[in-house]
Structures are given as structure tokens and as C-alpha cells.
Amino acid sequence: MTPLLSVQGITKRYGAHIGCADVSFDLYPGEVMGIVGESGSGKSTLLNCMAGHLTPDAGEVVFDTRAEGPRDTVRMSEPERRMLSRTDWAFVHQHARDGLRMGVSAGGNVGERLMAVGARRYGDIRDKASDWLERVEIDAARIDDRPTTFSGGMQQRLQIARNLVTGPRLVFMDEPTGGLDVSVQARLLDLLRGLVRDMGLSAIIVTHDLAVVRLLADRLMVMKSGHVVEAGLTDQVLDDPQHAYSQLLVSSVLQV
Amino acid sequence: MTDYNFAYLDEQTKRMIRRAILKGLAIPGYQVPFASREMPMPYGWGTGGVQVSAAVLTPEDRFKVIDQGADDTTNAVSIRTFFERTAGVKTTTKTTDASVIQTRHRIPEEPLTEGQILVYQVPIPEPLRFLEPRESETRKMHSLEEYGLMHVKLYEDISRHGHIATSYAYPVKVEGHYVMDPSPIPKFDNPKLGDMAAIQLFGAGREQRIYALPPYTEVVSLDFDDHPFEASKADHPCGLCGAEDSYLDEVIVDDAGGRMFVCSDTDYCEARQAAGHRGKDAA
Numbered sequence A: 001m002t003p004l005l006s007v008q009g010i011t012k013r014y015g016a017h018i019g020c021a022d023v024s025f026d027l028y029p030g031e032v033m034g035i036v037g038e039s040g041s042g043k044s045t046l047l048n049c050m051a052g053h054l055t056p057d058a059g060e061v062v063f064d065t066r067a068e069g070p071r072d073t074v075r076m077s078e079p080e081r082r083m084l085s086r087t088d089w090a091f092v093h094q095h096a097r098d099g100l101r102m103g104v105s106a107g108g109n110v111g112e113r114l115m116a117v118g119a120r121r122y123g124d125i126r127d128k129a130s131d132w133l134e135r136v137e138i139d140a141a142r143i144d145d146r147p148t149t150f151s152g153g154m155q156q157r158l159q160i161a162r163n164l165v166t167g168p169r170l171v172f173m174d175e176p177t178g179g180l181d182v183s184v185q186a187r188l189l190d191l192l193r194g195l196v197r198d199m200g201l202s203a204i205i206v207t208h209d210l211a212v213v214r215l216l217a218d219r220l221m222v223m224k225s226g227h228v229v230e231a232g233l234t235d236q237v238l239d240d241p242q243h244a245y246s247q248l249l250v251s252s253v254l255q256v
Numbered sequence B: 001m002t003d004y005n006f007a008y009l010d011e012q013t014k015r016m017i018r019r020a021i022l023k024g025l026a027i028p029g030y031q032v033p034f035a036s037r038e039m040p041m042p043y044g045w046g047t048g049g050v051q052v053s054a055a056v057l058t059p060e061d062r063f064k065v066i067d068q069g070a071d072d073t074t075n076a077v078s079i080r081t082f083f084e085r086t087a088g089v090k091t092t093t094k095t096t097d098a099s100v101i102q103t104r105h106r107i108p109e110e111p112l113t114e115g116q117i118l119v120y121q122v123p124i125p126e127p128l129r130f131l132e133p134r135e136s137e138t139r140k141m142h143s144l145e146e147y148g149l150m151h152v153k154l155y156e157d158i159s160r161h162g163h164i165a166t167s168y169a170y171p172v173k174v175e176g177h178y179v180m181d182p183s184p185i186p187k188f189d190n191p192k193l194g195d196m197a198a199i200q201l202f203g204a205g206r207e208q209r210i211y212a213l214p215p216y217t218e219v220v221s222l223d224f225d226d227h228p229f230e231a232s233k234a235d236h237p238c239g240l241c242g243a244e245d246s247y248l249d250e251v252i253v254d255d256a257g258g259r260m261f262v263c264s265d266t267d268y269c270e271a272r273q274a275a276g277h278r279g280k281d282a283a
């Protein structure tokens, strides 16, 4: 089977400082990859390199495109990459305000990607937006309200709806549950798990929270100082960590 | 008046502005940056349009200035006087007699012809500004033709008002590529933008942008399939000349709150009255 995403030797430096170094892995269709590690270990740097927000200094990010099969997205033209970002890829930011237009209604936020790819029937856009609000458990009656009137959890769910409305195949998420109350986190995780399963999504999730990866990720990479120190099936890594740093990470969670 | 170079600006500045105009004509709808000069009037008075007019005027031209359809507002009079004094050009209020027309907020009702130039005063040239304040991002959106955001604006309009309530500065797509702000003309005027025989030049002074539509350019107003664009106007004939097809202003005529609808294009209205047309409120 062709991997949906094949990452080869991704390296990103900030001056002399290493952001992430020589990261390689394959992600297969329908798989969810978790990336864990302490603050500053390079998780976001890696994610942003894969999603095209940062240009890596070295390496390839090969995506299995619908039209032309595997393509290195680092070297494709910017319009092509931006088109991917609007169609087959989605990016869920930690802070909903980074991923939403706060001055635009919930319906407009969800509809934007549809309009960006050419939807020109208002009625259809609105129906799809209502449908997606319901799918992320937001009352469709709120469709004309701005996200500023939503709670943090609702904003995050709106961001997810806005991203998934065009049926992407790969979702990048950077701490999607960060900054939310524990009970709100649990609900969001449930929702994400349901969506990933129902839509057969592939996803890469960056998080501090091992409970998040336990629930969502099929596989896990542990990062430290920009390097991947351990990778494997989630349950294996969490239950029987091999690398000393992973052991520390897992045990620190068990103490909580 | 020999204190000034012809039309106030020095030749080098005019050359720079003409280059921007030519580039704008070569890439219809594309916003060309230019080094806007201080003009002896405040920005709100159309310094962008004044600089464009200064760059295209020749001694043989006949110049007309319209402000919201009228030739006699303070703004229109002062710009007209400015070029009478600095360029010594003849001026007129007749659309058909003018070779260069500078305008704020209207396109004349009388169809323009080849050889005429219409110069628009533009306050905000960037149609995406409302939703995306970052200029680096809007520039990218234009070059990659990523205009989903423009429809988000129209979507918001419909969701809030039940219809597209944008009635001025209604966005258009030029030759299937650049989305352009036609300046705050009423959307009633939008259909005149396309396929026009005259050259249309747009100058934004404070924002330092020039853009252009060469003659016979395709200009399409953005809309949704189920909410098509409509060039609406008040549903009345003109009270003075009886015109059914012109854009109307509602004016208060007495202390008792009496109102009447009259052509916003005063030259058009007067020409019709002179030709014997009468509306129901004509004296």
C-alpha cells in the first residue's frame, strides 16, 4: 500500500539552534500518528514543516495526491501547496482564534473552504454549514452568531467543522485540546475519535497529553531535543517504553 | 500661472504615474503601487484621482469633475478650478463634451465613448481588506486567485439581511482573474464598468495604488447562483425629467418632509429637461 504521507529526513534549524532533526516516518491511510514530547522538543516545528507552514532545511514530505499520486509537497509550487491546504489537508490550531475568523459568523467560517473551492449556491453552503455545526455538537440555531460569543470548547469544535467540511484526507492538529477544561477536553476527544473513525481520516496529532494519544493515536513518536527517540504502536510505547526518556515521560504521567 | 508645471506635478512624477497607469492597463484590475505625492488638498478629496488626472491631461483636453453625480459640489468645483489654474485646460459639465472625467461615487448615465477617460477617486483599493487585514496575505490571494473570502463577505451579507445588502463598492471580477473594488459607486453602476468604450483609471492617494480597465474589458459582479447580482435603484421615475433608467437621489424639498426622487447625474437630468422631458414634480 502507498503511504498517504511519507516524511523523509525532515530537518529544520533556527539559526544554529535545532528545531527538529532528520525525522522520517510513513503514515498510511486511516492511521492516526501521535507526536509527544516535552515543551521545546520540536513537535510544532515538525508539524509545521509537514503542513507547509515552515520550509524545512532538508528532507521531503511526500503526499499521495488524488490527481498525480505521490508528490513532494516541499518542492511543489506554492499555489499547488495552498490548494492542498484548502482541500485534502486540514490544520487544527491549539488556539481556535488562530484557525477561525472571529469577525465572521459560524456559518461563514464553516462555508469559507467550500466557497474557496468554488461553491456558489448560498443555500447549499448554508445547509452544509448547518449540518457540520450539528456534527460537532453546536446547535445549528447558532449559525449566524460570531465565534466570539462561543465558549472555548465550542470555538474549538467550530474550528474542526471549518476544517473538515471539504472532506480532507489528512488532518494536522497541534494541541487540539490544550487550554480547555478537563471535562471539555473529554468531550472534544470523543468527538474527534468519532469523526476520525466515521470519515476514515488520517491525522497527525501533536500533544503534551498522553491521554490524548492513548485515545486517538494508532502509533506514537516520542521527541526530545528535536529528535525522535522512540516510535511504535501507541500501546506498546506507553506500556513498555524502551528509551529512558519515554520511560520518564510515561512514569511522570502515571504519577498524576 | 507659471508657478506650476503643467497640471501641477513635475514631469518626472507624471512619467512615474503614467508608467503605473500603463502597467495597470496591461494587467486589468491589478493594483499597481505608485509613489503618491503630497497634493495641495486633503486625502479625502481624491488626491489619487487628481494625480491620475494630472498625469493624463493634455492642453487640448476638456475636463469634467463629478462628485456623487453633481458638478457643483465644493469638492467638484475645487478640483475643476485646480486644473483650470494649474493646467489651463478647458472644463465642462457636459459628459459628451468631456475628454477626461474625474469622478467620485458615480459613472455618468450617458454611455462613454472611445477616446474618453474616466478617472475614479478611490478611498480603499483592496476589496479583501475587510476580512483580511494583512497585506502580505491579500497580495498572495490576488496572485493565486484565492477569492473564497470575497464570497464569505457576500455570504455574511445574505445571512444577516436575507439578500446581498452591499450596495456600494460592490466587488467585481476582471477578465476572469483579479477581483477589484470599483470604488464606492452604487452597484447600479456596476454593469457599466464592463465592456465600456472609454478607458477607466482608478487612483487611491493615501493607499498609493493605481489600477485600470482598458476599453471593452470583461467585468463581472460577484454573486451566488441562488442570489444573483442585481443592479438595483429606487423604483421611481425622476421627478424632474421623468427618466426611468437613471440612478436617483432622494431629496427633501420642503419643511413639511416632502420628498422627491431626482437623477443623481445632474448633467443627464438637465440635458433631458432641455430636450423637453418632464417629470411629475417639474415646476
Ligand SMILES: Nc1ncnc2c1ncn2[C@@H]1O[C@H](COP(=O)(O)OP(=O)(O)OP(=O)(O)O)[C@@H](O)[C@H]1O
Binding pocket: A014, A017, A018, A019, A020, A037, A038, A039, A040, A041, A042, A043, A044, A045, A046, A208
Ligand atoms: N521561530 C523560532 N525561532 C527560533 N527558535 C524557535 C522558533 N520556534 C521554535 N524554536 C525553538 O525550536 C525548538 C522546538 O520548538 P517547537 O515549538 O517546535 O517545540 P514544541 O515541541 O512544539 O514545544 P511546545 O510543546 O512548547 O509547543 C525549541 O527549542 C524552540 O525554542
Ligand SMILES: [Mg+2]
Binding pocket: A043, A044, A045, A174
Ligand atoms: Mg508546540
Ligand SMILES: [Zn+2]
Binding pocket: B238, B239, B240, B241, B242, B243, B246, B262, B263, B268, B269, B270, B272
Ligand atoms: Zn432626471
